Amino acid sequence: MEILLSKDMGFCWGVRRAIDMMEKATEERGEIVSLGPIVHNPQVVRELEDKGVRASDKPSHDNSLPVAITAHGAGPEVIQEARARGAEVIDTTCPIVTRSQRWAKKMAEAGFTVVVFGDASHREVKGVLGWAGPHGLALKDGDPIPDDLPSRLAVISQTTQSPERFAEFVARLMRKHVDSISEMRVINTLCDVTSSQQAAASELAAEVDLMFVVGGHNSANTKHLLEVCREEGTSSHHVESPAEVNAEWLKGCKRVGITAGASTPDSTVEAVVRRIQRLGAELEGAGGRR
Ligand code: SF4
Structure with a gap:
């Protein structure tokens, strides 16, 4: 055979970078808290735990421990909340995800409704939606396109979607709302x-x-x-x-x-x-x- x-x-470079940053942080500061698992892989999470990275879905109540944002990123409210508690924030968000977040913020501020092609329960998508504020929604493959959508849309994608599916999603959105859309910006945020x-x-x-x-x-x-x-x-x-x-x-x-x-x-x-x-x-x- x-x-x-x-x-x-x-491992992609974004994940390697995040792991390196967290390992360096534990060497310098001892234990740190990672907001959620650093990657979706239990073996890696266990290895990092042994080195002092404690994964937690909720911010630690122990303010003395630095808080690490994973490569998936997080919404601004999560970072602000950690800082407000006095915790040091170590941001290992992948730069490609950061770019997506910046677009979400910029387009929402410019008056667009941000449509993220991706899974609303995924941490990256939750974070990107956080940057879009109240002007964002997520739709994944197979989700029906809502009947009512505002006329100015900015469409971005979860970084890990396939280009074909993203293109098909944009086409589906356009077919359904071609009469009501006045402006649609498509930003290619695929990795x-x-x-x-x-x-x-x-x-x-x-x-x-x-x-x-x-x-x-x-x-x-x-x-x-x-x-x-x-x-x-x-x-x-x-x-x-x-x-x-x-x-x-x-x-x-x-x-x-x-x-x-x-x-x-x-x-x-x-x-x-x-x-x-x-x-x-x-x-x-x-x-x-x-
Ligand atoms: S966006 Fe790409 S490079 Fe960054 S963590 Fe995800 S897969 Fe890796």
Whole structure:
């Protein structure tokens, strides 16, 4: 069985940057509190916890601990609230997300209603909506376009969406409201790390019998990679750890492809590869003995 790795996968520079900043902060100041998990990957969160990064969904009541904003960013109210409590704020927001937030603020201040193409419950989207103030809403793939929308719209995207889906969403919005829209600004806030990982995953999925997408089950960009692989018609599985790889899936497969979400460390990918190699060897051994 041949195992092929995607040309572009795993930790993106935005996540590496955030982890480096948090590790440096713990070296200098001891324990810090990260507002939510730094990445959607339990293994990484555990490793950082061992180094002194305590993940918490709520701001700490211990004001002496610095508060770190993760790469996903946060709304201005979250940062203001932490500062008002006297906590030091370490902002590791990915610069690509910061750009999206700035656009949301700028367009809302200019009188546009900001429509974010993305999942309203995702931390990045919540943060971007925070910068749009009361003039923002989020719609994800498949959500019906509301009947009533103001006439001036600024459309931006969650950074990890695929370009095709964003383009289709904009077209859907325009088709429904072409009569009522007086002005629509589309700002491309997609992250090219994500697009290039998705393109590489799609290319690999077309060449193999089976794809594994490695990443946290709650990671949005890992889920998008899975969709991209399945769109190629290739049987694809999302696994968070090596233990989730099922030997049954490997039966009859000659070529297996692997990709990983932007929050997946290399060590997890390597562990998944080792497990596939071991299960593949066991299957071949069993086949030979028959
Ligand atoms: S996927 Fe892109 S936007 Fe998200 S953290 Fe990485 S570099 Fe930043």
